[in-house]
Amino acid sequence: xxxxxxxxxxILPKTLVVGVHAPYxxxxxxxxxxxxxxxxxxxxxxxxxxxxxxxxxxxDSSYFLTKGKLQELVELCKENNIELVVFSEPLSSMQERNxxxxxxxxxxxxxKLILDIFENAAVTNEGKTxxxxxxxxxxxxxxxxxxxxxxxxxxxxxxxxxxxxxLKEREKRHIEQLILKLKKQLKKIEQARQxxxxxxxxxxxxxxxxxxxxxxxxxxLLNTLAKANVLAxxxxxxxxxTTTRELFVDSKKVGIISxxxxxxxxxxxxxxxxxxxxxxxxxxxxxxLHVVDLSDPNWQNHIRVVHNLLDDLGVEKEMxxxxxxxxxxxxxxxxLPLVQQYRPHVIIxxxxxxxxxxxxxxxxxxxxxxxxxxxx
Ligand SMILES: Nc1nc2c(ncn2[C@@H]2O[C@H](COP(=O)(O)OP(=O)(O)OP(=O)(O)O)[C@@H](O)[C@H]2O)c(=O)[nH]1
Ligand SMILES: [Mg+2]
Numbered sequence: 001x002x003x004x005x006x007x008x009x010x011i012l013p014k015t016l017v018v019g020v021h022a023p024y025x026x027x028x029x030x031x032x033x034x035x036x037x038x039x040x041x042x043x044x045x046x047x048x049x050x051x052x053x054x055x056x057x058x059x060d061s062s063y064f065l066t067k068g069k070l071q072e073l074v075e076l077c078k079e080n081n082i083e084l085v086v087f088s089e090p091l092s093s094m095q096e097r098n099x100x101x102x103x104x105x106x107x108x109x110x111x112k113l114i115l116d117i118f119e120n121a122a123v124t125n126e127g128k129t130x131x132x133x134x135x136x137x138x139x140x141x142x143x144x145x146x147x148x149x150x151x152x153x154x155x156x157x158x159x160x161x162x163x164x165x166x167l168k169e170r171e172k173r174h175i176e177q178l179i180l181k182l183k184k185q186l187k188k189i190e191q192a193r194q195x196x197x198x199x200x201x202x203x204x205x206x207x208x209x210x211x212x213x214x215x216x217x218x219x220x221l222l223n224t225l226a227k228a229n230v231l232a233x234x235x236x237x238x239x240x241x242t243t244t245r246e247l248f249v250d251s252k253k254v255g256i257i258s259x260x261x262x263x264x265x266x267x268x269x270x271x272x273x274x275x276x277x278x279x280x281x282x283x284x285x286x287x288x289l290h291v292v293d294l295s296d297p298n299w300q301n302h303i304r305v306v307h308n309l310l311d312d313l314g315v316e317k318e319m320x321x322x323x324x325x326x327x328x329x330x331x332x333x334x335x336l337p338l339v340q341q342y343r344p345h346v347i348i349x350x351x352x353x354x355x356x357x358x359x360x361x362x363x364x365x366x367x368x369x370x371x372x373x374x375x376x
């Protein structure tokens with residue numbers, strides 16, 4: 001009988017997944033927020049041995065969770081021999097450290113969860129370098145008071161290395177040097193992209209960019225519009241790297257269209273920083289197609305998240321709202337008055353070519369306006 005290669009199996013830690021309804025979270029549909037969080041955990045390929053949801057009235061500065069809620073977690077961890085706890089919210093480094101000590105488990109907070117997903121999703125050299133910088137910056141911020149340094153303080157003997165610096169200082173310096181090296185590499189990659197962009201802009205070809213909340217259906221739409229064969233999945237951040245294709249409507253070339261990384265609420269600031277150069281490309285677009293998943297009850301909040309990020313990036317461009325997944329909306333009549341507030345807009349199902357006609361009509365008209373016919 002053939003023997004199974006058991007050694008290749010990954011040993012996964014016993015994991016507790018904690019969704020917290022924090023007081024600052026004003027989303028009207030918290031279940032949809034929790035669903036999104038579970039989807040993040042799945043995308044990160046983490047186990048879910050135990051899932052726990054809790055609502056907080058206030059935040060504790062040392063532990064994030066208040067006393068009673070914390071006690072529940074301590075018991076859950078003990079009963080289930082938990083080794084890893086994943087939180088839906090960002091934690092300060094002090095909160096993370098205190099929780100780690102109290103629960104005797106490794107902690108992954110929202111920031112680390114998203115950083116890890118980005119790390120797995122990055123394909124191109126540029127994407128990988130950007131994520132590596134963000135990871136290192138996160139590690140540097142978490143270094144304060146961690147590991148060896150804390151142990152030494154407790155013991156009162158600050159172990160000094162050759163030049164009289166502590167190991168923690170040396171580790172910090174090492175991380176800073178790595179960041180600097182990666183930033184230099186990134187600059188070179190960016191310069192190559194700038195040259196490509198100049199060439200594109202010089203050619204006068206119009207640029208259309210797909211933007212929107214993660215999982216809204218941007219890649220699906222790119223595939224339908226431009227037969228692009230881009231990975232479209234019910235995973236968050238399936239797309240990290242920009243894909244660009246020629247866009248034809250009624251056999252006429254309208255311009256080029258590109259897919260971008262999806263946005264999410266509380267996108268770690270390290271990632272915004274690292275992806276700034278990719279995202280700033282949006283500033284060169286002639287038209288933004290803002291794809292919105294109309295079947296998600298929090299769709300209006302998702303629009304807000306995207307607007308806030310565009311504001312942060314200083315991007316202000318002509319925009320069309322593309323309300324997507326029409327086929328999944330049960331109460332279309334009810335949401336129509338809300339949809340009317342966003343102009344101009346179209347309502348489509350990106351995976352059904354026939355239903356995309358309102359968008360292609362819009363693009364066709366837009367193109368006609370961009371290149372007016374000379375008077376006869
Ligand atoms: N029912 C339905 N599902 C859709 C539609 N459009 C996209 N989807 C599904 O929604 C999921 C996400 O689609 P993607 O195209 O990967 O979304 P995205 O915006 O590119 O996501 P990221 O790259 O992760 O930011 C996939 O499972 C798609 O099959 C639609 O019109 N109707
Ligand atoms: Mg995508």
